[in-house]
Amino acid sequence: MKTFNYCPSCGVGGILFDGIKEFNCKECSFTFYQNIATAVAVILEYDKKILLTKRGEEPGKGKLDLPGGFVDPKESAEDAVKREIREELKIEIGALQYLGSFPNIYEYKDVIYNVCDLFFYSRIKTLPADFDRAEIEELILVNPSEIPIDKFAFESTQKCLSLFCNRQ
């Protein structure tokens, strides 16, 4: 797993990591917090079915996911959902209902990101006519009772869907 071997400020080796989120350089007192990233995902309902995606990229390429992604700097979680849906599914969505949050570990190019995933729910009246084929392999529409929870890329999504499906 990749981490900092040298201080990004003074270049001295042996920067200390507290094992949780803080990097410290003894030489120049440079401090860096690898704080939790925020990501959003949305359970999109269309005609009593749920719209799932098959991931087109690592991590979890080929596994199932919900539409969503990382929150950008200076962006609200709600705006991130709307932007991601616009980018991935080429549609606009309306009212969002916040469902809850779950921690996730996201590994990308040998770097571990600790993420807090925020889950939302929304209804759509028309299905996407197109989607971002780089990020998404396939769109899948399923009954809530038939969502294959174990086929999802991330544990956070599995936990959210387990709760959501039990409520139906």
Ligand SMILES: [Zn+2]
């Ligand atoms: Zn330093």
